[in-house]
Amino acid sequence: MTPTARWRIARLVAAKDLRIEWRSRVLINQVLPFAGVTMIMFAFALDASDVLERVAPGLIWLATLFSLLVLVQRAFAVEADDGALDALRVAGVDPIAIFWGKSLALAAQLAVLEVVLVISAVLLYGADVPVGGVVLLVTTLVAATAGLACVGTLYGGLTAGFSGRETLLPLLILPVVAPVLIGATRAVESALGTGGVALSEGWPWIGLLAVFAVAFGVGGALAFGPLIEESN
Amino acid sequence: MTTTDTEPIADEPIGNRQHGTGTRATRLLGVATIITMGWLVAFGLGFSPADRDQDEAVRILYVHVPTIWLAYLAFVVTAIGSGLYLFTKKHSLGFDRAAGASAEIGVVFMAVTLAVGMMWGRITWGVFWQWDARLTTTALLFVSYIGYLAVRNLGGSHEQRAKRSAVVGLLIVLEIPLVHFSVRMWRSLHQEASVLDTDGDIDMDGLMLFSLFVGVVAFTLLYVWLLLHRTRALAMQDMLDDRGLDVALAARRAEGVAR
Numbered sequence: 001m002t003p004t005a006r007w008r009i010a011r012l013v014a015a016k017d018l019r020i021e022w023r024s025r026v027l028i029n030q031v032l033p034f035a036g037v038t039m040i041m042f043a044f045a046l047d048a049s050d051v052l053e054r055v056a057p058g059l060i061w062l063a064t065l066f067s068l069l070v071l072v073q074r075a076f077a078v079e080a081d082d083g084a085l086d087a088l089r090v091a092g093v094d095p096i097a098i099f100w101g102k103s104l105a106l107a108a109q110l111a112v113l114e115v116v117l118v119i120s121a122v123l124l125y126g127a128d129v130p131v132g133g134v135v136l137l138v139t140t141l142v143a144a145t146a147g148l149a150c151v152g153t154l155y156g157g158l159t160a161g162f163s164g165r166e167t168l169l170p171l172l173i174l175p176v177v178a179p180v181l182i183g184a185t186r187a188v189e190s191a192l193g194t195g196g197v198a199l200s201e202g203w204p205w206i207g208l209l210a211v212f213a214v215a216f217g218v219g220g221a222l223a224f225g226p227l228i229e230e231s232n
Numbered sequence: 233m234t235t236t237d238t239e240p241i242a243d244e245p246i247g248n249r250q251h252g253t254g255t256r257a258t259r260l261l262g263v264a265t266i267i268t269m270g271w272l273v274a275f276g277l278g279f280s281p282a283d284r285d286q287d288e289a290v291r292i293l294y295v296h297v298p299t300i301w302l303a304y305l306a307f308v309v310t311a312i313g314s315g316l317y318l319f320t321k322k323h324s325l326g327f328d329r330a331a332g333a334s335a336e337i338g339v340v341f342m343a344v345t346l347a348v349g350m351m352w353g354r355i356t357w358g359v360f361w362q363w364d365a366r367l368t369t370t371a372l373l374f375v376s377y378i379g380y381l382a383v384r385n386l387g388g389s390h391e392q393r394a395k396r397s398a399v400v401g402l403l404i405v406l407e408i409p410l411v412h413f414s415v416r417m418w419r420s421l422h423q424e425a426s427v428l429d430t431d432g433d434i435d436m437d438g439l440m441l442f443s444l445f446v447g448v449v450a451f452t453l454l455y456v457w458l459l460l461h462r463t464r465a466l467a468m469q470d471m472l473d474d475r476g477l478d479v480a481l482a483a484r485r486a487e488g489v490a491r
Binding site for chain 1 (some may be wrong): 318372373375376378379382383385386387388395396399400402403406407410411413414415417418
């Protein structure tokens with residue numbers, strides 16, 4: 001299959017997922033409020049406002065990871081419920097294209113979520129975004145989102161259709177995305193200048209995030225076909 | 233129903249009539265394991281001297297170091313088993329079961345490493361845990377393999393289990409360097425390795441080194457012994473599952489005939 005054809009199918013799969021999301025409003029009505037309440041809970045747990053400002057970048061990414069787990073379950077519950085994933089396979093849709101499509105849709109939802117979380121950190125925790133840090137901040141969001149979306153889609157596909165998946169997904173995903181939590185938190189810290197971290201210290205972490213995204217993008221695309229072929 | 237092609241299955245022999253998972257070789261291996269473990273106790277707790285800096289706490293290392301080496305070896309075996317299952321033509325379930333058995337043992341050994349390591353840390357560093365690269369990587373690896381074992385128990389056919397867990401087994405290998413590198417970038421203060429460091433010479437007292445050597449031999453024997461038994465036990469479990477289905481089918485058919 002040519003890359004252009006594959007890309008076209010991936011866009012169709014992504015559009016399908018986002019259309020389902022838009023019509024059901026799960027992201028807006030459930031996941032975003034969940035992320036918001038998580039940010040408020042962090043404030044209760046950590047109390048002092050100077051502490052909150054200091055740890056705001058880490059909390060943004062923790063809330064993102066928790067919401068990722070919810071989004072991944074949702075993304076594959078949609079497929080597994082009516083045997084939709086099997087239907088896609090029977091229709092001869094290329095599994096790599098399905099992987100890219102679902103990753104793309106997940107990335108789009110994560111991006112919305114992250115923007116909301118950054119804004120809530122500014123509003124609730126008193127974090128501020130210096131103009132010079134915007135480029136680094138956006139690059140971090142893009143690189144981290146790509147990696148998270150690939151890992152989420154891969155492990156979502158792995159456990160799709162099995163009864164224990166709600167409890168198993170967090171156990172599988174969280175250790176894997178630990179590098180993203182570390183890298184993205186440090187990068188955002190330097191983008192926001194939290195605790196006097198210099199802007200230049202953030203860029204090496206982007207390298208880590210990029211390597212992560214590429215590794216799981218390639219690994220996921222290769223593994224996804226065999227995985228969903230035999231899931232019931 | 234009037235089917236007449238039902239076959240009597242009840243008293244048909246199942247493969248080989250072996251009871252238990254032991255053979256002559258594993259029994260010998262078991263005895264050798266017990267003897268070297270006895271040696272380890274004698275050398276680790278008796279003959280080897282206390283350390284100048286770490287005092288008696290150094291004895292913990294005769295368990296700590298061998299178990300972590302064996303845990304890593306076990307995970308390498310899991311990865312190789314996963315790869316062999318996935319990339320050989322035959323897709324032999326034997327590779328899958330060996331991978332699973334090895335991961336189980338690796339997780340147990342790593343739990344021992346972490347537990348005794350914490351005790352050692354409390355005595356030597358004054359704290360149970362340090363957020364250093366090697367410790368943190370090990371902890372994440374430990375959790376990852378617990379996840380791997382959970383994936384093995386998701387259900388479905390043996391082939392589904394084998395394929396899924398093989399993919400996870402290989403993905404963890406992809407994960408290790410990423411996690412390790414990122415945590416190292418984050419921070420590092422673990423004591424440098426004293427035996428396997430790069431300058432080639434070993435900075436240890438002779439008797440201590442010998443005790444450590446005994447520990448490695450003892451735990452290696454234990455690992456091999458456990459691996460053989462566990463792989464056979466898993467094979468029997470798979471056989472029982474298949475057999476259970478056959479028996480249930482036969483029972484339903486017999487009901488149909490009786491009616």
